[in-house]
Amino acid sequence: MRSEKIKLALISCGLGNVNRGFEVSTARLYKTLHEKSDFDVRLYSGGKHEGAKFVWNIPRDEVQKGLALISHINDRRFWEFAYGVEQISFALSLLPELFSFKPDVVWTKEVPFGYFLDAYRKSFGFKYKVIFANGGAFNPPTYKDFDYIQHLQPESYADAIKYGLPSEKNLTLTNFLYFQKSEQSRQHLRSQFGYTDSDWVVICVAAWNRYHKRIDYLIEEVAQLPDKNVKLMLCGHPEPDISYLRKLAEEKLPGRVQWLTLPEAKVHEALQAADCFVLPSLQEGLGNAMAEAALAEIPVVAHSHAASRFVLGDPKYTTDLSQNGSLAARLQSVKDSPPNNDELKKLARAVHNLFSVEALLPRFCDMVRTVNGAPPANGSHRLGNYDLRAEN
Incomplete structure (x- = not known):
């Protein structure tokens, strides 16, 4: 029956x-x-x-x-x-x-x-x-x-x-969208991923490719920041151009890039350990990681597209990433003058409501x-x- x-x-x-x-x-x-x-x-x-x-x-x-x-x-x-x-x-x-x-x-x-x-x-x-x-x-x-x-x-x-x-x-x-807040201290999480208090960690959660996620652009832009304590944590999955990207990273940011394929819970820990999240793609269907970064209460940098406008709401969180130098300038600005905690918490609450x-x-x-x-x-x-x- x-x-x-x-x-x-x-x-x-x-x-x-x-x-x-x-x-x-x-x-x-x-x-x-x-x-x-x-x-x-x-x-x-x-x-x-x-x-x-x-x-x-x-x-x-x-x-x-x-x-x-x-x-x-x-x-x-x-x-x-x-x-x-x-x-x-x-x-x-x-x-x-x-x-x-x-x-x-x-x-x-x-x-x-x-x-x-x-x-x-x-x-x-x-x-x-x-x-x-x-x-x-x-x-x-x-x-x-x-x-x-x-x-x-x-x-x-x-x-x-x-x-x-x-x-x-x-x-x-x-x-x-579920986000798992870690019970570990941020300092403990940072040491877990090999970072010290003096490091400034840029994280990107995306597939490792050039044609969509523009990981090559991200590497080039991070390399423009003069502070050698700026590190790049790439959480994702390899695609055919991974060899080119690894070679570029070693050339531009020797010893300063981590390539990690992590389960969801560990990605959430990595986000909480980082200082800033970047999604370099110029077009997205949604961009779950962008929302998760907001829930982790860290600064988010993304291009202005349909997904970022929906997830982040306020245009102050987006910038034109189609231009060389734009991301580097935005990262330097965030590093020098990060958003205050109240602002990050407000964005996290809005994103939580959106994906509840x-x-x-x-x-x-x-x-x-x-x-x-x-x-x-x-x-x-x-x-x-x-x-x-x-x-x-």
Whole structure:
């Protein structure tokens, strides 16, 4: 007999293999829904992860290692090729799971995989609906054919409506965010990562690449600061151009850069140990790490884009990072005149409200029920855009 519970499948092809915001936020979503919702929710991942059903695939990192000698030709295209191999192999292996579970709703942040879901539905008669969460700042033509689009920030929603997509299939609903405050003293955390009181630590939590996260720009700009006690802590995951970036770091900042791949809790400790956070990318779908840095109550430096405007609110926290020298000047300014503690605490409270599970979970559950065709548990659901900052 078919369960009355809505069957919800969450898909993350890289979870268990890489620690991008895509994967971390999906794992966090599953944990929250598993513990606090009445859905029959299952998580399918491309690597081993607690609570997830492993689905065989060829991980992007394995493709990159196997073809490392040719990766330098075009770093971005090579990464896209490796990612594509992972997506195709994962999609083929997931098909038996779809037949077995028969989900009502499938949620994913992976555009290529979303296309597979649509093709499977047409080919095999599946009845599920697809929710695409636009975490990669994709343009409307990329996702227009999905059943429902979850936008992680308001400007993404506005782009969809301007393009002509109906409001009934679009909703602004950002990621759930938990931040673990360490019980250890800041001094202890700094020593744990090898820093002294005299060091001034710039942290960046992002994939190690040039084409999007602009780690090369970050290294060049930090190197312009004259103080040799300025250190750079890079928390992320390697991509094809890692060899170039390591060589650049050793040339520009010899002995002053750490490359760390850390679990979520350790990333939170690293943020609390640092003096300033930088996200050098010129475009972001959301930028979870930017929000986590604000919750760590350290100064945040980011380019002005849709994600930073949403997360940080006040334009004083953003600067034009498209220009050479701009980041170096901003870092020097923050180092010389850091924001006061009251200002940092105020930003942390605002960001906490914006990403609060208590506020977001009912909205997420209502979205799933709406997509499945059932009335939401708490009455009519207000679709479309809304100002989370104002409502919390």
